[in-house]
Structure formats: structure tokens, C-alpha cells
Amino acid sequence: MAETRSALIVDDERDIRELLVMTLGRMGLRCDTAASVGEARSQLQRNRYDLCLTDMRLPDGSGIEIVSDISQKYPETPVAMITAFGNVEAAVEALKAGAFDFVAKPVDLNVLRDLVRHALDLQEARKADTDAVASRLYGQSPAMTSLRQTIAKVARSQAPVYIAGESGVGKELVARTIHAEGARASGPFVPVNCGAIPSELMESEFFGHKKGSFTGAHADKPGLFQSADGGTLFLDEVAELPLPMQVKLLRAIQEKSVRAVGANSENPVDVRILSATHKDLSKLVAEGRFRQDLYYRINVIELRVPPLRERLDDLPGLSAKILGRLAEAQGRPVPTLDDGAVEALREYPFPGNVRELENILERALALADGELLTAEDLHLPRREEDSRAGVDPRNLDPRDTATSALPSYIEEIERAAIQHALQENRYNKTRTAQALGITFRALRYKLKKLGID
Known part of the structure; x- marks a missing residue:
């Protein structure tokens, strides 16, 4: 009943x-x-x-x-x-x-x-939606408590929200939570990675196209705005939009209507805009690489998602939540972290934030023999070796991966550089290879060699 x-x-x-x-x-x-x-x-x-x-x-x-x-x-x-x-x-x-x-x-x-x-x-x-977001937005730290309270308030509004934060902190999860807790919850949530769309296809992807409007347009196709009508459009990595597309996006937001490629008229759309990037958008505005008028239009309310290193007190509980979810999905008993493992996590800076923590724990769960996970099971990068070499691989530009001549350190530097590039490019291997300046085949070889999943 x-x-x-x-x-x-x-x-x-x-x-x-x-x-x-x-x-x-x-x-x-x-x-x-x-x-x-x-x-x-x-x-x-x-x-x-x-x-x-x-x-x-x-x-x-x-x-x-x-x-x-x-x-x-x-x-x-x-x-x-x-x-x-x-x-x-x-x-x-x-x-x-x-x-x-x-x-x-x-x-x-x-x-x-x-x-x-x-x-x-x-x-x-x-x-x-509560169970789905509990492990990632979990935390009793002041930063997370404040974030949840702010989400609860902005969810009731229709104002555009700009979500700022480093890679891996959970910006899309915050956007999904705002949508799920708002008046548009019954409407669609449409996420788009602005950096993953080729510039020549952007207008068609965002606004749709009519049949025959260009070679290959064999049928009418709705764009992302039309797909999000009545709901929320989440523009992830909005800083990657080229300037010509920024102009068209600004007009669509201001006029609340879009014109499909090849169409003779505009159609109204009812969409709430949420956007995010790990870059400093105000700095890009100052440099002329992002339009100031669009910045003000999408940044009516700004939400900053704290990095994991600013809420280390949440680590034990957050890790337990993640392990519980992973173990349940695999139908196995929930493991626990011993004191050494918790301390090792506290000392690690987590450049990849919560996403990296999830990857570390999933790998540990897969490789560990028992139900008590130790620091060794976590396979964290060996920071003491990096410090003896006088270099922190997490702070290196991927193009500088050959700065150390010592083979034992080069592997660690390569691993960190590749993991960082994967996170920056949302695990798109083609874009990661381009960012690293190597071929896709070379990247695939290194992933296998270094045991990166």
C-alpha cells in the first residue's frame, strides 16, 4: 500500500x-x-x-x-x-x-x-533522483552543505546558472540535480559537450536543419534546443564554443527562438540554460576569447563546485558511499578502507577530483583480494619518488613529459600526463592523442603498457 x-x-x-x-x-x-x-x-x-x-x-x-x-x-x-x-x-x-x-x-x-x-x-x-546523486554530492563539510543549500534555492528559479569548477568535481551532476529538483523535472535534460562538436556542424547540432539544406541532410532533424524544449539544456565546456557560434547562441537565448539551418522562419523554444567549464571564463572574456554579453547572459547565478582537496573531511564517508554503490552493482559484499588507506587518500591531492576517486576505488575493488582495502590496494602515484626527482607530474604540461632522463620516473610522469589529458578531454581518446601531440595508435599502446583503463 x-x-x-x-x-x-x-x-x-x-x-x-x-x-x-x-x-x-x-x-x-x-x-x-x-x-x-x-x-x-x-x-x-x-x-x-x-x-x-x-x-x-x-x-x-x-x-x-x-x-x-x-x-x-x-x-x-x-x-x-x-x-x-x-x-x-x-x-x-x-x-x-x-x-x-x-x-x-x-x-x-x-x-x-x-x-x-x-x-x-x-x-x-x-x-x-536522491539515490543517484547521493554518493557524488555527499558531504558534511561546510563547502558541500553550502552547495546543496544553494542548489535547492536555484532549482526553484528559471534563471540561467553557470557552474564553475575543476575537471572531475561533478559539474554535470550538479546540473542534473538542479534540473531534477526544479519545476522542469518532468521535461528533458539535454547535456552537450561543446568541445566535442566539430565547428562546421555546430549550428545544425544546436538548432537543427531542414531536409536538403546541405549535402547529407536527408531528413529534417531537430537540434539540441528543440530536444530540450520544456526542459533544461546543459552546455558543458561552454568555453570551447567558437566566437561565431557564441553570437548565434546569444541570440537564441535572448529571443527564446531558433532558426533551423535551411528554414525560413524561427520557432519558439522554452529552455532553461545551465552551463559549465573548468576554465576561468572571466579571464577568457578579458582576453577577448569569450563574448562578454554572452558571459553575462549565462552567468546570472554562479555556482562554484569545490575541489576534493578543499573537503578532505568528506573523504571517508564519500569513499564508503562510492564503494557501496560499486559493490551493489557487482553483487558483492561492501569492502571497507583501513586507516592506512584513508590516510593515503587524505595525503593525495586528487587532480582529477571525485571522478579520479571513483576510478581509484573501482580499480582497487577489482584488484583487491579481501574485503579490507589497504593503501597498497589503491595504487596511488608514488609522490615520494616524484619529489626526489624534483618534479610533480600532475603539474607538468603533457608536452613536457620528457623532462626527466630517469626511466623509473618517466613512466610515472607519462602516466600522470596521460591521465590528466584523458580527464581534460572527457576520456575521448582521439582528442587526448591530439592534446598530447601523439598518434592515436601511440596512445593506445601507452594505455596498454601503463595499465590505464
Whole structure:
């Protein structure tokens, strides 16, 4: 039997509370009520709710206080504000504080029912996505706590979000979480790696094309914008867009419409734009390599995802989450890390961040004999040898991989350079070989020789 969903109704007017309880009760919700901020806080501490409706004016304070409390302490619970008719300022204030939506008095029951259904759909989407993101957005450090709180707030907005962070920190996961926790959760999430599309195909990929518009266009094809209509378009590595495409992208975002290659007219699209890059976009703007007007358009809200070295206290719990997920997928007992392994991870700088940690743990799980993983099982680069050689391979440009004449160190330097290049190019081996200045065949040989999966 499905669990009955619940709602908390906060209003100091008894007749309003009774009307809301009756309306939501007919929709199958169990309702608790509160007549003040204090009563609402007590109820929230004792119970978990799938929805909260609160009046703006209460005897001991403002409904904004309840919105803020729920946004910070119970971000999984959508909260809507009941405002006086025409009080736009109060509605905007509530949305900024983290409210999911608002409804005006006198309450239109049809509007209320739509709001409740939308909120419950949003809540279900969050539940379904929680397990998938838990291990990667896991963390009790101040940096991760702040990140999750910010995600919960920006998810309710429709503003463009720019996600900054190093390679491997989980920028796409943050984008997926914003989508899954927002009002567009039921719409499509369309990710695109801007650096992986050949420049001559970009316009067609983004905006689509009509049949016969160019050689090889045998049928009409929708672009990424059309595919994301009603949902979210995630522009990963947006810094890789060439300047001519930046102009066309800016127009599409401003006009909220796109023209397919070969088409005579534009078609409207309803898309929320999320973007990310590991590069310093403001520096590229200063250098003239990224348009300032596009930068301001996509960077309405900026989110910085912290690197793993800034939240080392999360390492033990994060590693346990990742090992649990990997072991479950393989149908085997969940291994644990001994104290030496945890300490080794703490001392390692993780240039590849969470993605690198996942790779290290997956490799250790595959190669270890027992269910207790040691530092040796992790096969971390030998930093003491690198320091004796006077060079840290993680800081080397891949083109400088021959700076050491000592064969025992060259292998470590090559390994680090290739792993770094793979991460930079999102494990596209053709692009990695180009970045390293070697042939694809040579890269394949080195991957096999160095045991890099």
C-alpha cells in the first residue's frame, strides 16, 4: 500500500485552515495545521512533509521565516506562500527566500490544486533522483552543505546558472540535480559537450536543419534546443564554443527562438540554460576569447563546485558511499578502507577530483583480494619518488613529459600526463592523442603498457 502523502498548513485563520485541509484531503493528502511560526517549527521538527502551505502574516512573525527554515533545514519539502491579492512584493520576497510558488487570497481552488499537483510531482522527482546523486554530492563539510543549500534555492528559479569548477568535481551532476529538483523535472535534460562538436556542424547540432539544406541532410532533424524544449539544456565546456557560434547562441537565448539551418522562419523554444567549464571564463572574456554579453547572459547565478582537496573531511564517508554503490552493482559484499588507506587518500591531492576517486576505488575493488582495502590496494602515484626527482607530474604540461632522463620516473610522469589529458578531454581518446601531440595508435599502446583503463 502506497504511503499517504502529507502536508503542513500554516494560517492563523481557522476557516482558511479548514478549507485547505478539506481541499487537500480530497486529493489524498494527510494534513497537519499550525496557527503560528512557533507551532509550524514544532511540527516540522516532529514530522516530515511532502508539501507546506503558509500564510504570509502570522501572529508571531512572517511566513518568510518558515520558507527560510524549510529551504535551509528541509530542502526536500516544497513550500508555497499564501499572499494577499496583488501583493507582488511579498510573492517575490517569498520566491527569493526559497518558496516553490505562491497563491493569492482569496484562494482559487483550481489554482491551488494545480500548485499542489505540481509540487508533489516535483517532490517525487527529487526522491527518484536522491539515490543517484547521493554518493557524488555527499558531504558534511561546510563547502558541500553550502552547495546543496544553494542548489535547492536555484532549482526553484528559471534563471540561467553557470557552474564553475575543476575537471572531475561533478559539474554535470550538479546540473542534473538542479534540473531534477526544479519545476522542469518532468521535461528533458539535454547535456552537450561543446568541445566535442566539430565547428562546421555546430549550428545544425544546436538548432537543427531542414531536409536538403546541405549535402547529407536527408531528413529534417531537430537540434539540441528543440530536444530540450520544456526542459533544461546543459552546455558543458561552454568555453570551447567558437566566437561565431557564441553570437548565434546569444541570440537564441535572448529571443527564446531558433532558426533551423535551411528554414525560413524561427520557432519558439522554452529552455532553461545551465552551463559549465573548468576554465576561468572571466579571464577568457578579458582576453577577448569569450563574448562578454554572452558571459553575462549565462552567468546570472554562479555556482562554484569545490575541489576534493578543499573537503578532505568528506573523504571517508564519500569513499564508503562510492564503494557501496560499486559493490551493489557487482553483487558483492561492501569492502571497507583501513586507516592506512584513508590516510593515503587524505595525503593525495586528487587532480582529477571525485571522478579520479571513483576510478581509484573501482580499480582497487577489482584488484583487491579481501574485503579490507589497504593503501597498497589503491595504487596511488608514488609522490615520494616524484619529489626526489624534483618534479610533480600532475603539474607538468603533457608536452613536457620528457623532462626527466630517469626511466623509473618517466613512466610515472607519462602516466600522470596521460591521465590528466584523458580527464581534460572527457576520456575521448582521439582528442587526448591530439592534446598530447601523439598518434592515436601511440596512445593506445601507452594505455596498454601503463595499465590505464
